[in-house]
Each structure stands twice: as C-alpha cells, then as structure tokens.
Amino acid sequence: MEVPDKFNEGVTSWETVIFLYNSALKEVGTKVEILNDEFRHIHKYNPIEYVKSRIKSPESIVKKLKRHGYESTIDNMVKHINDIAGIRVVCSFTSDIYRLAEMIGRQNDLTVVSIKDYIKNPKDSGYKSYHMLVTVPIFLTDGVVDTKVEIQIRTIAMDFWASLEHKIYYKFEGNAPEYISRDLQECAGIVSMLDAKMLSLNEAIIQAKEQQRV
Ligand code: GTP
Numbered sequence: 001m002e003v004p005d006k007f008n009e010g011v012t013s014w015e016t017v018i019f020l021y022n023s024a025l026k027e028v029g030t031k032v033e034i035l036n037d038e039f040r041h042i043h044k045y046n047p048i049e050y051v052k053s054r055i056k057s058p059e060s061i062v063k064k065l066k067r068h069g070y071e072s073t074i075d076n077m078v079k080h081i082n083d084i085a086g087i088r089v090v091c092s093f094t095s096d097i098y099r100l101a102e103m104i105g106r107q108n109d110l111t112v113v114s115i116k117d118y119i120k121n122p123k124d125s126g127y128k129s130y131h132m133l134v135t136v137p138i139f140l141t142d143g144v145v146d147t148k149v150e151i152q153i154r155t156i157a158m159d160f161w162a163s164l165e166h167k168i169y170y171k172f173e174g175n176a177p178e179y180i181s182r183d184l185q186e187c188a189g190i191v192s193m194l195d196a197k198m199l200s201l202n203e204a205i206i207q208a209k210e211q212q213r214v
C-alpha cells in the first residue's frame with residue numbers, strides 16, 4: 001500500500017499502523033472462522049456463507065477525514081476512523097446474525113466498543129446490517145496495542161442489496177434522482193420479505209425433521 005503524501009509523520013509510523021490493522025483483521029477473521037467451525041461441529045450446521053475483509057484505501061481514509069473536518073494525520077486517522085479494518089460476515093438466515101453477534105461478544109480477548117443494529121432500525125436508504133465495533137489486543141515486542149475492527153454481519157439478501165445499492169449510488173455520486181432512492185427502498189422491503197420467508201421455511205423444515213425423529 002502506498003503512503004499518501006499528506007501523512008507526513010513518515011513511512012515508519014504509517015507502515016506500523018497498517019501492520020496493526022492487518023494483524024487485527026487476521027485475529028478477528030480467525031475468531032470468526034473458529035466460531036463457524038465449532039458451530040458446524042456441534043450443530044452440523046454452517047451459519048456463515050462467506051467472509052470478506054479489507055483495509056480501507058489511503059484515498060478513502062483521506063476523503064473520510066476531510067468529510068469529518070479533520071486534517072490528514074495518522075493520529076486523527078487512528079482516533080476518528082473506526083472502519084480502517086473491516087470484516088463482513090455474510091450469514092444464511094437473520095437468526096444466524098444474532099447468534100454470531102452474541103458468540104463474538106462473548107469472546108474474552110475482544111472488547112465490544114459499540115453496536116449499531118440497522119436490522120431493528122434500518123437506515124432511511126433501506127440499508128440493513130448489524131455492525132459491531134470491536135478492539136483486539138495486538139501483542140508487539142514492546143507492548144500491547146488495542147486495535148479497532150468494524151464487523152458487519154448480514155444475510156446474503158442484505159449483502160446483495162447493499163452491494164448493488166452502493167454501485168448504483170456511486171454512479172450518481174450521491175445525487176441520485178428521487179425515484180431511484182424510492183425504488184431502492186422498495187427493493188429493500190422485498191429483500192426483507194425474502195429473508196423472513198426463507199427463515200420461516202427453514203424453521204418449518206427443522207420442525208418437520210424433528211417430528212420425523214420422534
Ligand atoms: P461511514 O462514514 O459510511 O463509514 O458511516 P458511519 O461511520 O456513520 O458508520 P455506519 O455504521 O453508518 O456505516 C458504516 C458502513 O456501513 C459504511 O461504510 C457502509 O459499508 C455501510 N453502510 C451504511 N449505510 C449504508 C447504505 O445506505 N448503503 C450501503 N450500501 N451501505 C451502507
């Protein structure tokens with residue numbers, strides 16, 4: 001990753017910071033993978049469809065700092081930007097989201113800083129997802145650094161909507177006509193219906209199987 005000119009504190013500290021975020025992302029990624037393996041082991045069921053992770057690009061970091069009125073310094077970036085390291089966990093059913101969030105919250109070596117439940121309280125755009133801001137301790141030779149990671153947990157349907165909505169909005173650079181926003185909200189409603197239907201279908205199947213066993 002190239003160091004943006006504006007971060008004038010020097011290459012070493014930029015590289016150190018990015019190293020920390022990369023390590024934190026690996027830690028959280030492994031934790032999520034282990035939770036999925038354990039769940040599969042106990043319940044013979046895979047709650048996670050796929051996981052994506054990324055480090056925010058230097059350009060996006062500069063843009064976000066500017067948007068919030070902060071100078072581009074490493075200090076400001078570490079203090080004010082919570083999603084430099086981001087991991088997206090895509091689940092099968094809505095119920096898996098809360099199950100996973102609870103399992104993540106129970107991990108002793110991870111601190112939950114804040115939670116935003118955009119499933120119970122969707123955004124005006126129609127966006128739905130469960131966000132957790134956590135910190136993980138990264139052990140270095142000369143000390144421990146608590147490093148922030150944003151975890152987004154959502155269903156495949158929510159992920160489908162968010163990905164396409166982001167693509168469509170990007171094309172309009174934030175100035176989408178009214179009808180586009182309205183149609184996207186409508187699509188979000190359809191996506192929620194789909195999630196609810198799939199969940200009740202799955203529950204019906206589980207119940208039918210249990211009855212077969214007795
Ligand atoms: P950002 O500055 O966008 O990071 O927002 P924030 O710091 O106020 O946090 P928030 O929890 O609102 O959103 C964080 C992330 O959620 C974003 O970076 C997106 O990945 C995702 N997100 C939030 N709102 C929307 C939305 O309306 N559409 C899509 N596609 N994604 C969204």
Ligand code: MG
Pocket residue numbers: 083
């Ligand atoms: Mg963001």
